[in-house]
Amino acid sequence: MPARRLRLVLASLATTVVAATVVGVLLWASAHPSNRRAWVTEQGAMPAARFTGHVVQVDSVRDFAYTARDRFTPAYDTRRYDLDKLTGVWFVLTPFAKSWRGPAHSFLTFGFADSQFVSISVEARRETGETYGPFAGLFEQYDLIYVVGDERDVIGQRAAFNDYPVYLYPIRAPRDSIRRVFVEMLARANRLRAQPEFYNTLTNNCTSNVVDHVNSVAPGTVPASWKTVLPGYTDDVALKLGLIDTKLGLDAARERFRINDAARKAMGHKDFSIQIRQERMASR
Numbered sequence: 001m002p003a004r005r006l007r008l009v010l011a012s013l014a015t016t017v018v019a020a021t022v023v024g025v026l027l028w029a030s031a032h033p034s035n036r037r038a039w040v041t042e043q044g045a046m047p048a049a050r051f052t053g054h055v056v057q058v059d060s061v062r063d064f065a066y067t068a069r070d071r072f073t074p075a076y077d078t079r080r081y082d083l084d085k086l087t088g089v090w091f092v093l094t095p096f097a098k099s100w101r102g103p104a105h106s107f108l109t110f111g112f113a114d115s116q117f118v119s120i121s122v123e124a125r126r127e128t129g130e131t132y133g134p135f136a137g138l139f140e141q142y143d144l145i146y147v148v149g150d151e152r153d154v155i156g157q158r159a160a161f162n163d164y165p166v167y168l169y170p171i172r173a174p175r176d177s178i179r180r181v182f183v184e185m186l187a188r189a190n191r192l193r194a195q196p197e198f199y200n201t202l203t204n205n206c207t208s209n210v211v212d213h214v215n216s217v218a219p220g221t222v223p224a225s226w227k228t229v230l231p232g233y234t235d236d237v238a239l240k241l242g243l244i245d246t247k248l249g250l251d252a253a254r255e256r257f258r259i260n261d262a263a264r265k266a267m268g269h270k271d272f273s274i275q276i277r278q279e280r281m282a283s284r
Helices: 003-030 156-161 175-194 206-217 231-240 250-256 260-266 272-281
Strands: 048-052 055-062 065-068 071-073 076-082 086-095 104-112 117-125 143-149 167-170
Touching (some): 048 175, 055 175, 065 156, 086 231, 104 175, 104 206, 104 231, 117 175, 175 206
Parallel strands (some): 055 143
Antiparallel strands (some): 048 055, 055 076, 065 071, 086 167
C-alpha cells in the first residue's frame, strides 16, 4: 500500500475512533437515572412505606415463589410491621467468586416478635436482557433499587439455588438502633421513588449503603476499610468490631452461620425463617 494511502487510512481510522469516543462520553455524561425503564421482573416494582405512629405499611413487598434459580412465580404483598415488635437484625453475606472472596452481595434482614421477617436488599436495577457486571457498574449502567422482600424470596433464592455460600449473621445491637436503621432504610427506599439514583460498584452499592445507614445511626461504628470496598470480607470486619453476636472465630463463624443446606430443606415451608435460624442460633 502506498505511503500516502496508508496515511489516509490511518487518519480516517483515528478520526473514527475519536468520534466514537466523543459520542460515548457525551452519551455517558447525558445519562440520567430513571425509574421508568423496562426492568427485569425481579426488580419491576419499587417498595413504598407509609408510617402511622409505630406501624409502617409497606407496599410491593416481594414474595416470589422460587422453584429454581431463574424459575419463579411473581407475587407482591402489602404488609404491616409494628416497630415496637422489632427485635433483631441479621447481616446476610453471599460471596460470588470462587477464586477469591472479594466480590459479594450483602444486605440486612429484620425480625419481629410476631414472627414476621423482612429483608431489605440494595441492588443494581437491571433492564430486561441486561446482566450485572461490576465494571459496567462503574459507569452509570444501572439504577439503584431497595428490594423489600420476604426471606423465602430474597434469602431463599440465593441460598437454595445458587452455588455460592450464604451466611446469616446475627447482629449485636440495641433495639432502638435496629429500629432506626430499619426506618431509615425504608425512608431511603421512598426517596428513590421520587429521586432515582445510579448504582455505582464502588460508591453506591449494596454494602456502602448498609455501612452508611449503620454509621448514620451510630457514627463511626464501621470505619472506612478496603474490606468494605470488597464486601466478601465484611464479615471479618463485623466480627472484629464486635457486631456479630458470637464468641466464635471467623472460620468457625462462617461454618456455623452458613445456611445453604437449611434453606434447601426449608424452601416452600411457611416457617422458612425459623428453620434457617433454629440450629445455628441455639449456640453462638
